Amino acid sequence: MSSVFKKIIDKEIPAEIVFETESVLCFKDIHPKASLHLLIIPKKEIVDLQSVQKEDLFLIGEIIEVAQKMAKAFNVEEGYRLVVNNGPLSGQEVPHLHFHLLGGKPL
Numbered sequence: 773m774s775s776v777f778k779k780i781i782d783k784e785i786p787a788e789i790v791f792e793t794e795s796v797l798c799f800k801d802i803h804p805k806a807s808l809h810l811l812i813i814p815k816k817e818i819v820d821l822q823s824v825q826k827e828d829l830f831l832i833g834e835i836i837e838v839a840q841k842m843a844k845a846f847n848v849e850e851g852y853r854l855v856v857n858n859g860p861l862s863g864q865e866v867p868h869l870h871f872h873l874l875g876g877k878p879l
């Protein structure tokens with residue numbers, strides 16, 4: 773079943789998109805937990821980190837490259853966190869793999 777993030781990818785619901793490639797989307801978290809709180813997601817529908825296959829590893833590398841680029845663009849490259857929750861027990865709410873990029877002051 774499609775998640776809310778699939779709807780954002782398909783531009784069916786709005787989001788504050790800050791960067792996009794053919795395979796990766798980066799947008800602002802709707803409930804930020806830090807002064808910079810971005811979500812970086814693959815456009816491919818991957819449910820969670822545990823579902824990542826060998827064939828997805830290049831894509832995961834692209835996500836890390838986007839994180840580096842965004843950290844630089846938003847001036848937090850000296851210190852930021854890249855966080856992935858895996859599964860409902862960890863607090864993962866949206867069943868579409870996403871990396872939280874958190875920088876600046878906690879809110």
Ligand code: 5GP
Pocket residue numbers: 776787788799800801802803804811856857863864865866867
């Ligand atoms: P999780 O708890 O699954 O790791 O994180 C999901 C994140 O997605 C949360 O930080 C939440 O605020 C964010 N989020 C949920 N729905 C939306 C939405 O419709 N738009 C945006 N921009 N962020 C969302």
